[in-house]
Amino acid sequence: MSDPYLKPLPEPSIDSLPYWEGLKDRRVMLQRCSDCRTVRHYPRPMCGECHSMEVDWIEASGKGRVYSWTVAHHPFHIGFKAETPYILATVDLEEGVRIQSQLLDVDPADMKIGLAVEVIFGQATDDLVLPYFRVAK
Amino acid sequence: MADSLNGKAAITGIGETEYSRGADKSSIGLMLEASLKAILDAGLKPQDIDGVIPYSLGPVGEEIMTGLNLTDVRFSAQTPMGGASPVAALQCAAAVIAAGVCNHVLVVLGRRGSSDSRVANRIAAMPQFRQISEFENPIGAIAPAQLYAPMARRHMELYGTNEDQFAEIAVTMREHAMLNDNAIMKKPMTVEDHHASRMISDPFRLFDCCLESDGGTAVIVSAADRAKDSRAPVTILGVAEGHPDSPSTITQRPDLMTLGLAKAAPRAFEMAGVKHADIDVAQIYDCFTYMVICELEDLGFCKKGEGGAYVEGGRIRLGGELPTNTHGGLLSQAHIAGMNHVYELVRQLRGEGGAAQVAGAEIGLVTGYGDLGDGSVAIMQKAS
DSSP states (O other): OOOOOOSOOOOOOTTTHHHHHHHHTTOOEEEEETTTOOEESSOOSSOTTTOOOOEEEEEOOOEEEEEEEEEEOSOSSGGGGGGOSEEEEEEEETTSOEEEEEEOSOOGGGOOTTOEEEEEEEEEETTEEEEEEEEOO | OTTTTTTTEEEEEEEEOOOBSSOSSOHHHHHHHHHHHHHHHTTOOGGGOOEEEEOSSSSOHHHHHHHHTOOOOOEEOOOOOGGGHHHHHHHHHHHHHHTTSOSEEEEEEEEETTTSOOHHHHHHTOGGGHHHHHHTGGGTOOSHHHHHHHHHHHHHHHHOOOHHHHHHHHHHHHHHHTTOTTOSOOSOOOHHHHHHSOEEEETEEGGGBOOOOEEEEEEEEEEHHHHTTSSSOEEEEEEEEEOOSSTTOSTTOSOTTOOTHHHHHHHHHHHHTOOGGGOOEEEOOOSBHHHHHHHHHHHTSSOTTOHHHHTGGGTTSTTSSSOBOTTOIIIIIOOSTTHHHHHHHHHHHTTOOGGGOOTTOOEEEEEEEETTTEEEEEEEEEOO
């Protein structure tokens, strides 16, 4: 018997399902407008640049740089109580969009804007893989 | 267009309940108590109210109408922008008044933010946080403190803003709260107390974070020609709301440190026809100490990056150049989602600020901030 999974679970939508399915294959999938080729995130139905609703999905390199961060000390949700303090990083991906997740195995004193990071994956439940970051090797 | 709402409406009545961490009334009870006080303060009867704008979380307009037995309401709406809602509701009220739909609009907020649903649970249930909930909650970004802290951290990294400047804001709010009979936090606070308070989400310590409170606050917005009969009307000179780029998610915003208020402020100042130097008193939405810095910049009181230095040296204290949150703010009076800021501005411009009265205050400003970056601002003046 494993411990119950207490963290919030995503509720994928028609717009976001390919993102969550991609994570199961350990790939970060991003929407790219089929017409003007602008990459966007989070998944949504219309391109903000040209307003096309046609979309392709591309695989992100997983590499990016820290834009900002916080160190979460107070657990606002019981599911995260055991892992505080943890770093929440906002990362500029090479593809030009941002993604936020935990940056693992870093001393908060070493955090700085521009820190090079890369995606790693964590199996949350049987049906859910989540993206995390570590300092780029 | 620029002066479209200038002088069209005035706040004629204000009402507030006791603010506490354990109200003996329901949310609708708090709303009705504050509403009735505001209606009587305006010299009106409940039946005179023909418009209702309740806060977007909690009891709806129909419950207000039923509770007060309002039988001729011609307009009801909500302005679902979190803490930007109350001031955005002033714009909504002024607009429907200017359009001739209503004479007296009740804007009311009441909640049990301490006793019932706390903030992390509240926002998860709000439709405007759907994208945050799907993508950011699973990895542990849940509460406003965690969502806003990266904005403050980047400001610190780029501009050298520091925790002493955050502390100056927290200590100032506490000093002001201690002058207010209806403030929750009455214990003195020093800079050292601030620095010793526990870390919530770096760089936010406990004393950088607003309270969670129970209470109700209401104001009556009246048509200018109907306001003349009231005791002490305060005229709305300029009012505006603004939304940041990528309003539904902070992380996708080109610039984390420039928010909707930066778009609203120039419109409000132009509509009001006043300059920054004309502002005698300011009520700035202070969900976190850093937000005061960000808003002072977005309002144009200083340049982006200079807000930390701006608050130093007592500038925002009573007696300073821009007395700010003379009631103690969300940080030390109570968290009534900024409706208490509207109340306080009216109180100041009436000259009824008691021990916290800004001498000679004639023109003042109030902001709202919420939903990850929406902003609203109103500039008011005591009616001559």
